[in-house]
Amino acid sequence: MALLPAIPAPDPTLDAVDRAVEARQAAEKPRPYLGMSAIGEPCSRRLWYGFRWAVQQQFPAGTLYKFEDGHRTEDLVAARLRLVPGLTLHTIDPSTGRQIGYTDHGGHFRGHMDGAVLGLLQAPKTWHVWECKATNDEKQGLLLKLKAEGEKAALAAWDPIYWAQAVVYMHYSGMDRHYLTCTTPGGRSTISVRTDADADAAKRLAEKALRIIVASTPPERISEDPEWYQCGWCPAHAICHGGKLPNVSCRTCAHATPELDGDGRWTCALWRSDIPGEAQHLGCDGHRYIPALVVFAEAVDADAAANWIEYRLPDGRTFLNGDPGALGPRAYTSAELRAIDPALIGDDFVDAARTELGAQVVA
Template sequence: MSAIGGPCDRALWYGFRWASPKRFDAATLKRFADGHQTEAVAIARLKACDQLEVYDLSPDTGRQFGFEDHHGHFRGHMDGVILGLLQAPKTWHVLEIKAVSDAKFRELEKAVEKVGEKLALREWSETYYAQAVLYMDYADLDRHYCVVCTPGCRRWMAVRTERDKPEAGRLRGRAQTIIASDSPPPRISEAPDYYQCRWCDHAPVCHQGEQALSHCRTCLHSTPVEGGEWHCARWARKISVEEQREGCPAHLYIPGLVPGEQVDAGPDWVEYRLPDGSVWRDGGAAYTIGDTIEAEAYRHAA
């Protein structure tokens, strides 16, 4: 749910299928750590206000408030709920804390000036707005309170957003389509230098012909099933998260992940004609059904 407001269906599908590696440099990891610490400070300051009732954990479970849909493959966790705000003292709000850079903070200030507080979140960030409307919908609450801070909570502002059931329904439908799709959706642009493509983590796979990662989620044998689990048709059993990341010798790429035209196929291989005119066979050469000890060991695992 934290990503479903992104602009490109194909990028979301790549993310769901773990098609590209995630690499973070040290500066990015430090920003993540700053964000977690800033959120903790913000929650503590809200709880210190006597007139506010703040829950960052569910009183029933002692865990974060979480939601899931589409057989457990569409999940999200909101930061909490809050009651007692001066603007609406008797109304429970979904509570979200966002730690952002100074530049991003200034963008929110400009959004408030441009469209007003209640429309500012959508103007500022479609991704954050999508989270807000989904959390309100799943929590059955009519208001959302987003606290936005710079690192360390040195600067702080908040905006309230109203429930948007039609948009929540659209986002749910979008998630369902992406989860159920067995091939990549259309690109947001066919131009590799399109501004949203240039900064996308999946651009090498999407536009540059780089091979997607080889594991169960990029394999044509696997399917998302109920309970947030995955099923492998080749071995006729469910596969754990660890197994999904590892893959197996019988892996065959989802055809839409291969930058070429499918020209032939057998029981354990698929051939593609690549843009340079050469033919590439996926599978078959290194693995033959029933003949590989490693594959047979995998089949009998679990």
């Protein structure tokens, strides 16, 4: 009887590497702006949640390695392009020494393109926005098929988000052409597709960005069905469809407003001041949720001077998002509201622990 092959044991060192990479990701701060690379996302509410730091998507180590491969592939393809005589590729803005970037709407809408290229053999006198994407063989094959059917329409059909990114970068850079290189992992196979500018689409996308930035409440969902496929994989699904409260930060607070003058400036109506960028991540004791985010209850009253908002649950119970030290056990800080099961709001045992023992509700 033949012996079964031994199952390789997990490598504890490599497992530790995975966990370290994931931990490093968890410590990273969310981007402080709405990205031009994402504006083609069809759900404006998802983009609003990201801009408001309602949720920070976390990826497993394997996905993070794919991202790293994409960054390395960009450098690899750039080096290869520069081998072509007469071709000029700028990946750094010579005036700043940084990646070429653009900003709009008071610094709240930003993007950084991979480069600008001149001297492509198929259009040697025309500057192109250059973007490099790394993908698998199957997705590259689809782009190749679409290109054969009509190159100028291929990018929009292949990936609408990449197409929107291309259109916006052409708009803000003033270039009329876009050159996308698509490479499989490790740089084994590279294809390209060129796309024309679309001024009307760029304008619509810039207007979409502005609507999201100035919206004080979440925009309309892409679907009211929690099982809709685009909702199912959304990192904000639990907030949007499941009633979970988002992270506590200045961006989810009713007092905070993104201002359109300045460079990514936010102001606080409670403290009547600008909010420093680093302070926005944690919020303060005066944090009160934007009422539209408290989806499991209805806002029924508020007092700006005392800084509380009153809510009514479907069964008639009421509670305050406010300072329990000043307002009593009916009041919950935003951190407590995020941690507590709504069924336990107003529970005698929980309230007794909070008032008599000074306890707080924690996750």
